[in-house]
Amino acid sequence: MKNVFLISLLFTHFLWAQEELKHEVFFETDQFEITETEQSRLLVFLSAIENIDIEKISIYGFTDDRGSASYNLALSQKRANSIKTIFSNNEVDESLITNVDGKGKILLKLIQEENISKIRGLNRKVVIIVSPVFPPKPIVEPKVKTAKETLEGDIKIGDNIVLDNILFQTGYSYLLPESIKTLEEISKVLLKRDDIYFTIQGHVCCTQNSRDAIDRKTNKRNLSLARAKHIYDYLVKKGIDSKRMKFVGMRRKFPLGGEAKYDRRVEILVTYVSEIN
Structure with a gap:
């Protein structure tokens, strides 16, 4: 044996x-x-x-x-x-x-x-x-409060919410398959929370000197913007009022410092919270 x-x-x-x-x-x-x-x-x-x-x-x-x-x-x-x-x-x-x-x-x-x-x-x-790597490293997911949980709680202007598990293919604005379900859940919360106005911020990993990465689909150096717009377009299709949202590309100004895949991300910056009647 x-x-x-x-x-x-x-x-x-x-x-x-x-x-x-x-x-x-x-x-x-x-x-x-x-x-x-x-x-x-x-x-x-x-x-x-x-x-x-x-x-x-x-x-x-x-x-x-x-x-x-x-x-x-x-x-x-x-x-x-x-x-x-x-x-x-x-x-x-x-x-x-x-x-x-x-x-x-x-x-x-x-x-x-x-x-x-x-x-x-x-x-x-x-x-x-x-x-x-041999043997392969075990996958360890970061332990943080989920975006869904955060959006369902108390929100104030200036809150910056990382959309956890909304991850992208390297070099593209296409979501990884496992991210679709999470985005669907977030869109449902944002439909209910129509008091929140926000900016969708796209990010990239691994570039030099805070530069943006190249979008392999278009060959343009605006991948962070393309990722933010992808989420924006998805939320619009789900019925969220476009007047509540903006989208921007943040290039690689704010790396998280962990695994590279977590820098291929989008965040929501809360810009206004209306009073609920």
Whole structure:
């Protein structure tokens, strides 16, 4: 039985080891800006790792064999840095990125002489390696008073209410499926509490210098605004008077300091409470 357990443990570890994900981004000669085609490929990769519990991300830049060693080292670093910037713009937690290194040139290995151009093209790249956590971390939800409970209680002007469990897909204003039920409950409370006037504030995670993130749907840097408007449009459809609401994008001005997914959020700022007759 002990041997069976050890074999099972080793097999499980092997499976997790195999789940290390790798992606390569290719560049034009002497360039470190990513092309539109390569950016599309990278966004597909980012979507694939969204639901993985990540231990670390490594980003390594390379060049082909032409040019001086110092030039290639600098160019490979710029390529790695450009990929890190795209990760940040698309709400990837920078604390997970443990390596962003330019490795310089890859020496040319000839197979056939006519393949030189193709081989060099494949050497002008950044390699991204995503390592999952083993074993997976247990999910610990923050213990706070729910938005529904708060909205049903005493409300005053200036109250800022985090809409708990209203979470978004990375890089999008689309809600995660488990958030729909919570939003439905909140909309019912707000229909009853027609004395509350409020501003819906959208937030993003992981960008640099309090910047907004890029909305992958529109490729515009206004994701926090798009998230706020998504909630606004939903509440309007549920019958809540649009005159009671406004929506704004808060970019990444107020990170919560916990897991990155909780910064992909919306909040309600109470701006006025009318007297109930």
